[in-house]
Amino acid sequence: MSAPVDRQRPRVGRAFWAVLYRDLYVTSKELPTFLAQVILQPLFLLFVFGRILTDLGYAQEGYAELLFPGLVGLTAVVTGLQSSAFPLVIDFAYTKEIEDRLLAPMPTALVAVEKIVYAALRALVASALMLPIGVLILGSIPWRPGAAPLFILMVILGSLVGSAMGLLMGTSVPANRINIVFSLVFTPLLFTGASQYPWPSLDGMRWFQVITTLNPLTYVSEGMRAALVPEVPHMPPVLCVGMLVFAITVIGWAGMRGFRRRALD
Amino acid sequence: MxxxxxxxxxxxxxxxxxxxxxxxxxxxxxxxxxxxxxxxxxxxxxxxxxxxxxxxxxxxxxxxxxxxxxxxxxxxxxxxxxxxxxxxxxxxxxxxxxxxxxxxxxxxxxxxxxxxxxxxxxxxxxxxxxxxxxxxxxxxxxxxxxxxxxxxxxxxxxxxxxxxxxxxxxxxxxxxxxxxxxxxxxxxxxxxxxxxxxxxxxxxxxxxxxxxxxxxxxxxxxxxxxxxxxxxxTRALPGSQTLDVTVELAGGDLAQAVKAFQMLEGVENVETVDDDTSEGCLRTRLYVSGEASTLLVPVTKVVTDHQMNLTDARIGKPTLEDVFISLTGKALR
CATH class of the missing domain: 3.40.50.300 (P-loop containing nucleotide triphosphate hydrolases)
Structure with missing residues (x-):
């Protein structure tokens, strides 16, 4: 303890990696819980909507094909959102565990960035797991040569937009309201994101089509369809990417502001 | 330092x-x-x-x-x-x-x-x-x-x-x-x-x-x-000892009693301490230059003369709490 302290500028990059490593380390210690958390929801959605409804004849042949890309997008966004929002709410309201990291020699905003990166990594894993789950439940999943670049880009953007939304929610909602806010945000988010239906098919229901454009998930679902099932009418991928980059920037900025407000008095 | x-x-x-x-x-x-x-x-x-x-x-x-x-x-x-x-x-x-x-x-x-x-x-x-x-x-x-x-x-x-x-x-x-x-x-x-x-x-x-x-x-x-x-x-405080006097008012006039305390020989300063202890009781602190014990009898007399009951008297050395009291007029806790 008597080692002399170097007075050079603290190495911010190292602090960032250490903080990210802490989250990855904790996740690795509770891997089964993590997997159950991320797999269960898409598993059931895929099974009920993709398998049961089509097998029973309530959904058309081929619905599973169009549902699958939407569910991958949904998984990316929802997992990202849950992975950043819930821990932040608990941290800021009760455990204050994050305080030690807020005192690490790095800008406060970088701690927020770490939260987004970590949540997005979880979302990436969850989305990737959707491929084997899809094969398992549906027998086959829509894939075509050349789908990979846009598919990967959409998974990344979807994970990031979800994580940014989680950061904003986790820092702007007081702990005692989180239940209400989650149910008020979550259900609409699930069903207005064009995951279960292609966006252009809403032409006949203009008001709902307009509402869905407010949900970032819509652009993820549509971009996924452009990648995996291009024969289904979909939004132009360029528009999807543009809207998502815009959403990530705006929501991420607002979330970072919220984080700073919670972190500093 | x-x-x-x-x-x-x-x-x-x-x-x-x-x-x-x-x-x-x-x-x-x-x-x-x-x-x-x-x-x-x-x-x-x-x-x-x-x-x-x-x-x-x-x-x-x-x-x-x-x-x-x-x-x-x-x-x-x-x-x-x-x-x-x-x-x-x-x-x-x-x-x-x-x-x-x-x-x-x-x-x-x-x-x-x-x-x-x-x-x-x-x-x-x-x-x-x-x-x-x-x-x-x-x-x-x-x-x-x-x-x-x-x-x-x-x-x-x-x-x-x-x-x-x-x-x-x-x-x-x-x-x-x-x-x-x-x-x-x-x-x-x-x-x-x-x-x-x-x-x-x-x-x-x-x-x-x-x-x-x-x-x-x-x-x-x-x-x-x-x-x-x-x-x-603590050294900056007046007196070398303190005498805490707690009285039950019982209709008496504390302000008059404080004045009387101040007149006693050896009392440098008197402070009423605002600490919400038991109801109807008030604590005053006397800063004393000599032996505080010699003041016990005169203080008791002042208290009874002013139709109050003495419930506690305590001799002490000035502490940081006294400094706080002398600065703010209230007890720390």
Missing amino acids: YRPGAYVVTERAVEVENLVKRYPKSQANAVDGISFSVPVGEIFGLLGPNGAGKTTTVGVLTTRVKPTSGCALVGEVDVTLDPVTARSMLAVVPQRNNLDRALSIRDNLLFHAAYHGVPRPEAKARAAQLLDQFGLADRAASKPEFVSGGQAQRIMIARALMHSPMTLFLDEPSTGLDPAARLFVWERVRALRERGVTIVLTTHDMDEAAELSDRVGIMDHGKLLALDTPKSL
Whole structure:
């Protein structure tokens, strides 16, 4: 303890990696819980909507094909959102565990960035797991040569937009309201994101089509369809990417502001 | 107060100038224009009741609270302009347990070191040494979920020391601790000072402030009322002994009685202490130049002459609490 302290500028990059490593380390210690958390929801959605409804004849042949890309997008966004929002709410309201990291020699905003990166990594894993789950439940999943670049880009953007939304929610909602806010945000988010239906098919229901454009998930679902099932009418991928980059920037900025407000008095 | 040590880089470990903090939606300033500086290697105590602004002051110094105006430096680094560098030089032991419950006790220490860029082998060695020193070695692998207040405090101090901070901030270090745990914390704090670490602590416990601090700043309502060594602060009070007289009013006139106390020989000063003890009772403190015991009889006479009942009389030496009372007219607790 008597080692002399170097007075050079603290190495911010190292602090960032250490903080990210802490989250990855904790996740690795509770891997089964993590997997159950991320797999269960898409598993059931895929099974009920993709398998049961089509097998029973309530959904058309081929619905599973169009549902699958939407569910991958949904998984990316929802997992990202849950992975950043819930821990932040608990941290800021009760455990204050994050305080030690807020005192690490790095800008406060970088701690927020770490939260987004970590949540997005979880979302990436969850989305990737959707491929084997899809094969398992549906027998086959829509894939075509050349789908990979846009598919990967959409998974990344979807994970990031979800994580940014989680950061904003986790820092702007007081702990005692989180239940209400989650149910008020979550259900609409699930069903207005064009995951279960292609966006252009809403032409006949203009008001709902307009509402869905407010949900970032819509652009993820549509971009996924452009990648995996291009024969289904979909939004132009360029528009999807543009809207998502815009959403990530705006929501991420607002979330970072919220984080700073919670972190500093 | 300058003490040579391993960390001597600057003369002043902490400097605060005209610091003001007003929280949004608040009517008054939580910290209301305070200034002080702490030389390297000193134990500096901020003493005051809850809500005096001590924790806010420490919050500003530890980069967690944005000041409304004024200036705060830690190791000559402005905490507002360069919080990142400031954080690398300081450590905080908060009032509340904020240990990472997802990590074991040892990992709490190791990850803290990692956040601060301490190389892994060095961190491991230091963690082993600190766990041993703090009597935590046998519990190092368990999670800090069910530890006692005293143990949590130990772990947090050990954690804070992992990156060899130059200045250590302790917020109410012994609140809620049993006497043994409290003594342990005091010992550690003194040992750190020997190594040249500067300590800034807040407390509402006058014993702690007097026992531990080289200098004490007394705070109330966001203002720094006095700042000196505990000895000088008490010495500045009139009289060499105190006589606390508690009376039951029973319809008598206290103001008249106080006047009569002041007329007694050997009484330098009289203060009414505003501490909400039992109903209908009031405490006055007499600062006495000679032997306080010689005043017991005359005081009793004054009390009965003014149709009041004497319920308690106590002789003491002036303490930091008396300093606080003389500054604010109220008791610390």
